[in-house]
Amino acid sequence: MNRFTLSIVLLGICGVLSAADLPLVDPPPGKVLLVAQPHHDDHTTDYGLAGVILRFIADGYKAYYVRGTNDEKDGRLGFPRNDMMNLKETYDALRILGMEDHVINLNWRNNFETSYALNDQREQLIFLVRKYKPDAVAGHNAWEHYQKNPGHRNLSWNYEEAYWLAGYRNVHPEHFEMGVGPHETYHYFGKARLDWGRGHRPNVILEMTEEQVKVKEKAIHAHQHVYANPGGARSTRTRLALQGLYLPELEDVDDDTTAGNMMIEWNMNWISRRWGKEANVKYGEDYYYMGEFYHLPGLKEFLDENVEAK
Numbered sequence: 001m002n003r004f005t006l007s008i009v010l011l012g013i014c015g016v017l018s019a020a021d022l023p024l025v026d027p028p029p030g031k032v033l034l035v036a037q038p039h040h041d042d043h044t045t046d047y048g049l050a051g052v053i054l055r056f057i058a059d060g061y062k063a064y065y066v067r068g069t070n071d072e073k074d075g076r077l078g079f080p081r082n083d084m085m086n087l088k089e090t091y092d093a094l095r096i097l098g099m100e101d102h103v104i105n106l107n108w109r110n111n112f113e114t115s116y117a118l119n120d121q122r123e124q125l126i127f128l129v130r131k132y133k134p135d136a137v138a139g140h141n142a143w144e145h146y147q148k149n150p151g152h153r154n155l156s157w158n159y160e161e162a163y164w165l166a167g168y169r170n171v172h173p174e175h176f177e178m179g180v181g182p183h184e185t186y187h188y189f190g191k192a193r194l195d196w197g198r199g200h201r202p203n204v205i206l207e208m209t210e211e212q213v214k215v216k217e218k219a220i221h222a223h224q225h226v227y228a229n230p231g232g233a234r235s236t237r238t239r240l241a242l243q244g245l246y247l248p249e250l251e252d253v254d255d256d257t258t259a260g261n262m263m264i265e266w267n268m269n270w271i272s273r274r275w276g277k278e279a280n281v282k283y284g285e286d287y288y289y290m291g292e293f294y295h296l297p298g299l300k301e302f303l304d305e306n307v308e309a310k
């Protein structure tokens with residue numbers, strides 16, 4: 001029994017956990033993690049998935065990245081060049097994280113998903129689940145309240161429907177003529193801003209090492225086109241100065257791009273520590289986890305009470 005199984009069992013035995021006690025889990029046994037998100041940087045941001053990706057890869061998983069949109073709205077270069085630059089930086093980040101070296105690029109037009117037939121995007125995701133046969137899937141949590149970003153909302157709904165529907169023989173049976181079959185995936189890790197209002201709360205934490213936090217910080221720096229923001233460092237200095245304050249760390253750096261990167265790292269480090277604290281470890285990432293017996297709570301309770309380690 002690894003810590004993943006054990007923690008789920010303990011959840012059942014311990015009953016109600018206090019708000020500050022989220023269980024630590026390990027990646028479940030398996031070989032393939034399929035991450036599907038709308039944008040180039042979603043796997044690396046401060047509230048992103050880099051920690052879980054690093055943990056799965058450290059356990060021997062292959063991890064693949066599905067980029068749902070063409071990212072044309074994110075950046076300063078105009079639609080076509082934003083798309084190209086963000087695609088390049090997606091590759092840069094997934095190499096830093098150790099993911100498989102190709103992006104599965106669905107290329108839906110950024111922020112226009114709602115006017116498309118969403119079933120088409122869902123069908124693409126069903127096909128990818130059948131093709132890559134993931135043991136675990138990860139992406140945005142569709143039940144994140146107050147999410148304004150249409151890409152996050154639409155792709156997450158489609159992906160959560162897709163990884164479940166992919167196991168049904170009567171769903172898109174035409175796929176089977178292309179050499180794939182039904183595939184069932186039981187482990188879903190949904191990432192979201194779950195701390196900004198009512199809705200799903202995270203129910204598990206994955207611990208990260210200090211080294212993995214550093215890799216996560218390095219990965220977000222791959223998206224320099226969007227995140228390197230000299231103006232952010234300048235305006236922070238100005239706002240502090242207006243109150244007669246200064247931050248020695250920022251004063252010592254005369255390059256505003258470097259100062260902007262440092263601010264990203266402070267935020268990244270803070271969020272890793274903030275969620276680690278929930279499980280009494282130094283660094284962590286929070287997830288809403290749905291497991292193999294999520295839909296069968298009675299069976300889960302029986303297993304929690306009766307399963308034993310071999």
Ligand SMILES: [Zn+2]
Pocket residue numbers: 038039041042149151152
């Ligand atoms: Zn995004």
